[in-house]
Structure formats: C-alpha cells, structure tokens
Amino acid sequence: MAGDLPPPESVRRWLVTTNHKDIGILYTITALFFLLLGGVLALLIRIQLWVPGEGILSATAYNEAVTTHGLLMVFWFLSPFALGFANYVVPLQIGAKDLAFPRLNALSYWFYLFSGLLLGVSFFQGGSLDAGWTMYAPLNVPAYTPSVGGTTAILGLLLFVLSVTVGTVNFLVTIHRGRAEGMGMWDIPFFTWSILLTVWMMLFAFAALLAALLLLGSDRIIGTLYFTATDSGGGSLLWAHLFWFFGHPEVYIVFFPALGVMFETFQTFCGRRIVGRKWVILAMILVALQSFLVWMHHMFLTSINLEIKTLMMATTIGISLPFDLMVFALIYTMVKGRIQFKTPFLFSLGALLLFILGGITGVFLGAVVLDYEFRGTYWVVAHFHYVMFGGATALFGALYYWYPKITGKMYDEFLGKLHFATFFVGFNLLYFPLFVAWETPRRVFEYNVAFVAWHQLATIGAFVVAGSFLLMVYNLYTSLWTGEPAGDNPWDFARTAEWAIDSPPPLENWPGRASYAGGTLAFVETGPPGRAADGGESETVADGGGAVVTAHEPHHETHEHEDHASVWPVLIGGALFLTFLGLSGFHAGDVQGVQYVVLLALGVLLAAYSLIGFGLERFSAPEAAIGERWPFEGVGKTKLGVWFFLASDVVVFGGVIGAYVFIRAGMGWTAWESVPPDALPGLVNTFVLLTSSYTVVLALAAADRGSKRGLLASLGATLALGITFLSIKAWEWSYEFSHGIYPQTGIEASVYYVTTGLHGLHVVFGLLIALFMGARIYAADAYLEDDRPVEFFGLYWHFVDIVWVFLFPLFYLM
Template sequence: MNKLLQTDGGHSDDHGLPPMSSIKRWLVTTNHKDIGILYIVTSLFFLVMGGVLALLIRLQLWLPRAPGEGLLSAFAYNQSVTAHGLIMVFWFLSPFAFGFANYIVPLQIGARDLAFPRLNALSYWLYLISGILLGISFFQGGTFNGGWTVYAPLNLPAFTPQVGATSAILALFIFSVAITAGSVNFLTTIHRMRAKGMTLINMPLFTWTILLTVWMMLFAFAALLAALMILSSDRILGTTYFSTTGTQGSLLWTHLFWFFGHPEVYIVFFPALGAMAEIFQTFTGKRIVGRKWFIAALVLVTVQSFVVWMHHMFLTGINLEIKTIIMITTIGISLPFDLMVFALIYTLIKGRIQFTTPFLFAFGGLILFIIGGITGVFLGAVVLDYEFRGTYWVVAHFHYVMVGGVTGLVAAIYYWFPKITGRMYDEFLGKVNFVLYFIGFNLLYFPLFIAWETPRRVFTYPPSLIPWHQMATIGGLILAVSFAVMLYNFFVSLSRGEEAGPSPWKYASTLEWALPSPPPLENWEGTPTYENGKLEFLPDNIKTDGGESTHE
C-alpha cells in the first residue's frame, strides 16, 4: 500500500482524512478512489495466490503421477484445484474489475463518490476478511477440496469433515454479502447520481457494463447466498438439505449453484468487455461502431443470463424437453456476443490505431475471446457436450473466455494506470509484458484443447498426452513471468515514470480524462454537466435542481 504514497493528489481540503502516507488513511477511508486502489492491490495479491496454486497444479501435471508421487498429495491436489478456482473467480477477477469500477465509474458519470461511501468501505473490508478467512482455512485441517462448484453431497462434513472446509464456505458466504452490499451501492449510484445530460444511453461503455454487471450480481449472488446459507446450516446445524438421505439433494445444489454460476460468467466478463470497448475507442480514434446495438446486446445477455443455467447440467438428470429449451436459450445468448465482437472489429476500420500496451492487450484479449467463443459453440451442441463434460475441453474453453477477460482487465490497468497514479508506465516493458503474456497464454491453454481427453481434476492421464501437458506447464511459467514483468513495470513507474498529465491519450473522450491525474479528493470543483451536449463544469454557487442532501 505504501507504494502509493507519492500519488497523493495534493489537494488541500482533506476533510479530516489522513494523508496517503499514513496507514490510518487506508483504514478509515471511504473515498471511492482510495477504495478502488485498495481493491486493485488486494485483488492482485489474490492473483498471485491463485497463480501459485495454478503453478502447483501444472507442475503436478508435468507427468502422469502414481499415488503419492509428485509435489502434491491427492488431498493437497484437490485443495489446490478447488482453491485455485475459487480464488481466481471470486477473489481475483470480480474485485479486480471492481477496483476500476470504484475508481472510474463515479468519475465517468459525474458523481463525487458512491451513494453510500461507508457501505462501500464495508464491502471492501468484508471482501478482504473473506479472503483472509479462506487463507486461514488452509491451516484448519485443509481447505475445501470438492471443486469450485462445491457439488453436493461431497460438500457435506460426512465427506469433507475438515474445519477448514467450513471456513471456506463461510468465506464465500461473507464474500457474497459484500458483493450484495456493493451491488446495492453501485446500482443506486449509477441510476441516481449521473450528471445532467448523462442519460443512460449516453453512459460510457465501461459504466454500462458495470451497471449490468451489478444488476446480475444483485440477483445471482442472492441465489448463491441462499445456497451457502443452506450449506453452512447443513455443515454446522446438521440440517439435511443436501445429504444423501434427503431426496435429490445433489440435483438441488446444482440448480442453486448454476442459477448463480452462469450469470457469474458474464459478471466476470462484462467489465473486461466494457474496458476493451473503451480502449478500442481511444486507441483506434474511432467511436464504437453500432454503439446502440452494442448496448442492446449487453442488455439482452444480462436478461438471458438467468435462463441458461441448466446447460451446465445436460448430464444431470433433466429431461429432453428442458434440454432442448436450454439449448435454444444457450444459442440465443451466444449471438449478442457475436454482435459485440463484430462491433469491436469494425471499429478498427478507418481508425488511426496506436499500438500502445493497453490496446495490444485489448486486441489480444479479443482474439482470445473469439477462440473461447468458437470452442464454446462445441459445448452448445448437446451431443458433443456429453463427451466434453468433465474433460479438459471445458477447462481450455473457459480459461480462454475467463483469462481472455483477464487480458481485457490487464489492458484496463495499463489504460488507467496514468490516471490513478499520475505517472506513465514503461511502454517497452509493457510490450515485453504483452508478448510474454500472449505466448504464455496460448502455450498454456491451447495444448489443453488437443489433450482434451484428460479428465478434469485428476493428475493421471494417458502417457500419449504428456508432451501437451508439458507444453502447457511451460506456458504457465511464461504467463507467470509476464505478470512479474507487469508488477515490476508498475512498481518502477510509480516513482520513475513520466508525469502523465490529465490525459496521455489522444482520443480519450470520457470525463475522467478531463481531470488532473490523480484527481483530487473530491474529484472537481463545481458540478460537472453535459447539459449542452459536452462536458462543462458549473461553478458551485449555481444551484442545479434536485440535490437535497441525504444522510447515509
């Protein structure tokens, strides 16, 4: 945290908030920009944690192992697989995106802060302690080891009796509480606190994706919350919802989990998509083609995301009629994504494309997403899905999509780094980072398509697949190195980078680039407005309508 000391905005009016150089500042702050930084730093920490687990998995898979061979015991391997999934999906991806959401969204819509700043701080701290609890769970006889999908009845103490397994479930529970609080906060903020002229349709695409993400979060995480409350009760109070003696407990869990789990895919991916759209616009010098349709597609996906969950359950005792309906909705939800991909591609045409690091990552992320999307169509065909289920095809596909999303978010951190810190990152190191990342990524995940016959979550596989798994392991190491380069780049640039000025990007158009880097504590003097079709700042003494002060 102390690395960011130098980045104080130097604004004189601190309203009793200690300076950034003081630890206390970071404990008491409720400012959206501070909390954004806290989210980003914390989530990067969890990226390292999840990444180390991933490398352990990859090293175990270097060769097919007999029992007891290799780095990890069977129990440790299952813990690693589970915790890697949970950490990356919950504790890294969404919070990383929400670091930017916290920092950027209020700036983009013209709000001084989120609607409920203390609730925002509470969301962050609950997120942090949930992650700490997950860390502690490793030392309570082992963490949860039944896969990130937490399928019943393996999730019951009869099969996973470790105290740490309960801790992991409780960690996920309190994480969901934090997310729900955050969703309420962002929804209120984005719906209620936009500057004049900033109508919904005019909102920047990043803000759009965050708005839709929090709508999905609001409902999806409520379902997960219910599932986790019931599971905690089964584990602690001894209720019998998911036990084998109960009827269909296993099917019940899969319904509850995937009702949350499928929207979660878009929850994770949307912010990256929004950031990619903004970055495309800035570095091609072209506005997104078919912006209206892009937004319509996003809204369509948001609504549809709640009716496709059973495509994760094609082998889980649902009948043919339902399978058919779900197959149709699944194809239906893939089409809006086609449209968005085309929109991004056509934006390139007649552009003046600057191949900066953020653009390279956004462009690369789009390529990876296209590959992920095409291999996803395979899974949409139920006959093929039957065979891919539980294999590395699924693993490779969702890593292309999910880590494709990470690529978009890496683009975002390079894009907004000058805004947040006031300093430029090192462009050369950034390009090195991209090259290593792109090579490492494809070397890691593409061979998994070829070795797709490997069953998921095992460390024995046919010897004929050894070369592919070894390639993947090498790719994993390269990917890890690329992240090290990124962190080094940022660390060095914090003190040695050039001053960025308000906007280092020629074609940046959103409000945050009109502010100093980093913006002062209260973002701006006066009131921003788009009333006359472009951004202006009205002096404070002119009273705009509405504006009754509310107490939190």
C-alpha cells in the same frame, strides 16, 4: 469533514478512508495479491501434471489446491479486480463526487478482504475445502470434507457474497441517481454501462448463491440434510440448480467489465466511436437477461428430461448471437479507425482474440450430444480459461490504460508491450494444448501417457505467464517513482470525463458540480453567492480533450462538504471475520473447541459495538442538487438502496423456499410429513405479524406529525409484537424438540427449521433496528424532523411480514 482524512502516506488513511478512489486502489491491489496466491496454486497444479501420477502434492492436497485456485480466481480475483477500476472510474465517468454510500463502499471492501483471509485461514484448520470450485454435493458435506477448514472456506465465501451485495446496491443507486445533469442513459460511457449491467446481474445471481451457501452452511454447522439426503429429491441436483443459477450469469459478470474496457480502449486507440453503439448496448442488455435462462446446460448429464435439455441448448446457442454483434462492432471499429498499438489496446485486442476462440469452443459444450463427450474433460478447462482468463486480459489492459490517471505517471511502453507479448504467448502455450489433450479427466492428476508432451507444454506456458506478471509489477512499480508525468490526458482520442481533470484527480473529483446540460462537460462552481459578477456561479467547460473555456451561469446551490473517513467499516469487517471464524468450529451442533466459542462471542460483541457506532456516526455524503435520476426521479437514494436490497433478499428467500418445493416434489407432495403438525401457532403468529405492520404504519404517521410520544408508542408496540412472534416460535420449536424432532431428524425437519429460522433471523434484525431507533428517539428526539428512516424500516418490516404470509400456508396448511 474532508480534512479528517489522513494523508496517503499514513497507514491510518487506508484503514478509515471511504473515498471511492482510495477504495478502488485497495480493491485493485488486494485482487492482485489474490491473483498471486491463485497463481502459485496454479503452478503447483501444473508441476503436479508434468507427468501422470502423484507428485509434489498428495491426493488431498491436490484437490485442495485445485479447489482453492478456482475459488480465488473466480471470486477473489476476477470480479474484485474489475470492481477496483469501477470504484475509481465510474463516479468520474458519470460526474459524481463519490459513490452514493461511501461508508457502505468501504464496508464492501473490508468484507472482501476479510472473506479472503477466512479462505486462507481454512488451510490451517485441518485442510481447506477439496470439493472443486463448484463445490458439488455431496462432496461439499461433512461426510466428504469433515475438516473445520472446509466450513471456514464456505463461511469465507458467504462473507464475500455479503460484500458483493453491499457493493452492488451502492453501484446501482450511484449510476441510476448520481449522473451529472444532461447525461442520459444512452450517454453513459461503455465502461460504466458494462458495470451497470454487471451489478444488475450480481444483485440476483449472488443472492441465489447466498441461498445455496446458507443451506450448505446449515448442513455443515447444524447438521441439516439438504445435500446429504440424496434419496429425498435433494442432494446433488438441488445444489446444481442453485449453484448454476448463479454460476452461468457469473461468466458474464466476470466478462462484462472486460468488455467495457475493450469498448473504451478500442474507441481511444482507434480514434472513433464504436460502430453501432446503441445496438451494442442493446446486445449487452439482452445477454444480461438471457444469462439467467441457460443455467441447465451445465446439467446435461443429469436426469433432466431431453425436452428441457433441448430447450436449454437452444437458449445457450442463442445467447451467442448478441456476442457476435459485439465482436463484429469491435472489428469494424478497427477497420474504420486509425489504430495506435499502445499497450492497453494490445491487451484488449488480445482479449478479443482469446474470447473468440473461447466462445467457439463453448458452442461445442452447448450441444447436448457433444457435451456428453466433453463434460468432465480438459476441453472444459481450456474453454473456461479462454473465456474467463481471456476476458481478464482486457482488465490488465485497463490497468495500463488508467494507470496514468491514478498515479499521474506514465508506464514504460516498451516493458508494457513486452509484458503483453510474453503473456499472450504464454497464455496460448498454457491453454491451447489442453484442447488437444482434452481426454484428460478434470481435477485428476492421473492421465494417459500419450498426453505427457502436451501437459508439459502447458506447464512451460504457465511459467511464461507467471514471468510476464513479474514484468508488469516491475514496470508499474518503477514507473510510479521514475515515470514521466502523464498530464491530464495522455491519450489522443480519450473523451470520457475522467480525462478532463487532474491526474491523479483531487479528493472530491470536480471543482464544483459536473454538468452536460450545454452538450459538453462543464464544471459549475458552487459556494457562497458573490463569486460571479452577478452573485451567481461561474462555469468551467472542458471539451474532453484538455482544452478549457469559461462560461457563466447565474445559479446558486448550497455547498456542503463530504466526509471521507470512518473507522467503523473496518471494525465491522473484523467483527464478522471473528464471528465466522468462531462459527466454523461448530460441526453438526457440536463444538470443536472452546476457542471457537470465545471467537464467536468476541465477534458478536465487536459487531454490536461497531454497528452502534456506525449508526450514531454523523457522516455527510450529500447528493448533487441537480442531476439525472431516470427512472427513479421521485425516489430518494437511501429508499432506492433499500428497494434494491429487498429485491436481492426476495431471491434469497426464493432460493430457500424453492429448495423446499423441489425436495417436497421429489419426495411426493402428499407423502410429506409436515413439521409442525399443528397450524394454530402459525395462525396466531400470522395475525401478530400483520398487526405489527399496522403499528409500523402508525409509527410513520406519528413521525410525520412530529409526535415523539406516538412514535415511541408505535415502535414499542412493534417491538412487543415482534417479541411475541419470536416467543411463540420459540415455544413451537421447544415443543418439537421435546418430541424428538430436531433439524437432523429428517429432511422435513431440516427444511422447516432452516426456512422459518431464516425468517426469524430477519425478525431479530428488524427488532434490533427498532430498538436502536427507539433509543435514539428517546434520547435525542430523532426522526421527528426527518421521518425517512422510519419509512425505510417500515419497508423492511413489511417485507418480513409478506414473507411469513407465504411461509404460513406452505408449512402449516399444505
């Protein structure tokens, strides 16, 4: 119940909350904390580069600082900072009371926090990862980063990707199924549009990174040879393909939320709609699609043939064209508008100027010939920061823009403008000299003495940027206590839905159900009949600018309170933290200390306890009875969430299977020595799994009939068949072990064990779910009145079976 949520003054509130606004605040504050850590590392790097040669940091410490700075900024600051605003604002903008799955939203945050803590712990385990933020092979394997901390950093990143996957599914379901009545897709505000496209890119891009991290983790923990056996067609080129299939969409994943903020603030402070709104949205969609077609321009220096490089050059230059349309739309909106130079607008304008310079310098890198000259130099460093950190400039504007809504207080405008001025000057003083000193090699503290002055200017700029953030922190902190009341809408021309309610908004956002059915924002009061004169409902209509009129609608819908508190997400996050910390102590099958075994055991036990509690908890997150669902009107929100998760999992398996095809083709398809040599066990297992899919169908039919005995029998048969599959696989593996074939034996064995092992892990998860469901059916007659959970389990199980249908011929017949 809503009353179960402790007050904001309580620490317990922030440990158990699932409310989207609280999670948004947690994301924002945590992201700023990681910005502080990454910023300190950046200052250490700039101090080191004051003069060429080793300085305050050793060579290893410098590499660790460069690597961790990049990882923190790209993964733990930029995207989560934007997701903080997305958590807070998106449900408000689309008229929802919360995200579709509030507990999963909290789970996503705690995964994010604990993943960052894992990265921090890695420094105390013999040193963190020092292979650069791109983690290029073979620098990422134990031969070059042998420390336990290097493995912990990889596992921390893996946990972060799990956080992203959970959050992505949540936002996709919310935006596609949680929009208020009358809000079609073309009516969605720009910021929500940017988040929608961002999470669509995340769904597939981070799945590719997850596949890469799983393979790298197996190399480090088990001792497989994916990125070690460079003569096998794998190694560095395989990592580059997997990483950059994620890495280039990541540029737009980072920039799109900032772009959405720019569109929102330009509309608000120019007093008019963005020029060419529909064309701008189409341009954003085109960029999101194209982002997956240009990854190889990061690999122009590899052995890829010139024809493919030329094609990638064309697609790279082509992706700049939709951005040209968006930039001109922003400029023309200013030309036609009545500009108010408030702090949020200044940051958005600054972001536009910085991005233009970053985009122009990026075109140089898109040309094959010029890339040969610039790659691996500080030209890339400067371009990268003008695009990525330049985009983040708009996110600082978002902090000022929505600060009045979040806190109910106004910030100090003079200090805000002073922050922008010092930041903008410091930014250009920091990064523009790097274009001039472009011949400096990346990630190396030795450079030509002719560039000393330029690097010293950059170091001064770094401290100016750091000082600007002290102004921001002082401004926002003091304004929280002494700022003027902001009112519901402090901006003259803000018209999105979040400005039509109180500042800060109430717990459940709306006084009833939000609706745009009449063409303007209306709040349909829900509750017991009799509230209106004819026993129906009353409707409060806001014009988006603070004025409110009252109407009446003879309609009634059931009112159900939403729960906002659960202790299980934080416990699950802590359990995975312990589990991954325990796994980090395993090195090529050897354990680095008994403490890691203890941590792993504790983590697994806590995870089991927490997941059972999560599954048994009665948690209510009702969906509005009336709303826009296109294009998924006939699909329930949980079923849609399962679809999105499985779509992501398709990419994970696609990456792992693609690695097998890539390595085998590199070695020569027919020269491949298959493991295992006998196809019979695989054939038997194929029949076993296909039969188990049939028993799942029987389980759904029994649940539909309300037959407890039939449901238990069918699920029991599925369990038995799944255990049979795993038993045959265990026998098969033990047979290979007895003949001296281990994951470390050769690349063929590594690929076989990892690919079939990942599938087997999916089978184990499915069996655990089936066992949990069977216990609930036996003890509480669950799923007989509502058989949808059985259907959702069936979708997952059928997916696992389909994957095996692909694996069987690849490993047993070819």
